[in-house]
Amino acid sequence: MAKKQSFADKASKRSFTKTCPVCGSELHYVKHVKAVKSENGWKYRSLNVGVCKCNEKEIYG
């Protein structure tokens, strides 16, 4: 019983925070604004990106 409960706790925590399968660090979701060139000029698209050690330099500059 105790084992089952702790497993459920872990499962619920997992759905809350995501971990990067590559570096194993926690993913932080940030709104990343990207400039996209279109026919009428530059447009800004914002999207939620999971940031970890793999791509933090790319996102934060």
Ligand SMILES: [Zn+2]
């Ligand atoms: Zn990573």
